[in-house]
Amino acid sequence: DTGVSQDPRHKITKRGQNVTFRCDPISEHNRLYWYRQTLGQGPEFLTYFQNEAQLEKSRLLSDRFSAERPKGSFSTLEIQRTEQGDSAMYLCASSPRPGTGTWDYGYTFGSGTRLTVV
Amino acid sequence: GQQVMQIPQYQHVQEGEDFTTYCNSSTTLSNIQWYKQRPGGHPVFLIQLVKSGEVKKQKRLTFQFGEAKKNSSLHITATQTTDVGTYFCAGRLGGGNKLTFGTGTQLKVEL
Numbered sequence: 001d002t003g004v005s006q007d008p009r010h011k012i013t014k015r016g017q018n019v020t021f022r023c024d025p026i027s028e029h030n031r032l033y034w035y036r037q038t039l040g041q042g043p044e045f046l047t048y049f050q051n052e053a054q055l056e057k058s059r060l061l062s063d064r065f066s067a068e069r070p071k072g073s074f075s076t077l078e079i080q081r082t083e084q085g086d087s088a089m090y091l092c093a094s095s096p097r098p099g100t101g102t103w104d105y106g107y108t109f110g111s112g113t114r115l116t117v118v
Numbered sequence: 119g120q121q122v123m124q125i126p127q128y129q130h131v132q133e134g135e136d137f138t139t140y141c142n143s144s145t146t147l148s149n150i151q152w153y154k155q156r157p158g159g160h161p162v163f164l165i166q167l168v169k170s171g172e173v174k175k176q177k178r179l180t181f182q183f184g185e186a187k188k189n190s191s192l193h194i195t196a197t198q199t200t201d202v203g204t205y206f207c208a209g210r211l212g213g214g215n216k217l218t219f220g221t222g223t224q225l226k227v228e229l
Contacts (some may be wrong), residue, residue: 015204033216033217035219040222040224041124041221041222042208042219042220042221042222043161043206043208043219044219045216045217045218045219048215048216055215056215056216091160091161093161099217104149104151104165104166104210104217106153106164106165106166107151107153107161107163107217108163109160109161109162110160111159111160112160117194
């Protein structure tokens with residue numbers, strides 16, 4: 001297993017078009033996260049899955065965004081009717097399920113999909 | 119907006135100088151993690167702290183978690199050009215189940 005894979009690496013789309021990104025996590029990891037990062041900012045949480053269940057979705061996420069993780073393996077993030085403000089790096093990360101109490105495992109991030117909406 | 123702030127936003131140092139970045143949360147953190155992102159790269163996990171007042175070291179890097187679990191710091195001794203990148207703290211806010219990332223500190227090291 002070579003880590004978290006994301007496809008495509010780059011996507012340029014016209015405003016109003018739909019786009020879909022794919023993430024393949026580390027196979028032993030049952031948690032999968034989507035983050036968005038713009039230039040000069042930290043990654044911003046979008047949503048996460050434990051196995052196939054989507055457990056949390058950011059309130060900042062409009063209804064144009066949807067994510068799936070069928071069968072608890074790879075995940076897709078779709079953005080409908082893209083807007084210029086959607087231009088960003090979309091990062092996927094995975095981790096094992098956190099332990100009890102306050103400790104987590106570190107996230108392993110993919111290289112991201114850079115979306116440019118023109 | 120992001121609830122975890124880091125200062126400074128940017129830091130230029132000469133190689134061999136020390137560097138410190140500070141992470142502050144508006145609410146108590148269950149834990150704190152630190153990540154490094156090289157220019158053009160993705161965040162890479164460095165370490166996790168969970169206990170109040172905890173201090174951990176990794177070679178030239180020293181990480182601290184505040185007593186109140188609302189702040190943390192990363193100190194690099196004798197910086198090298200390989201330390202260049204943006205350093206992010208990230209933590210679980212209260213009873214949340216995902217990491218909230220800080221605003222990051224970009225470090226540049228000059229020879």
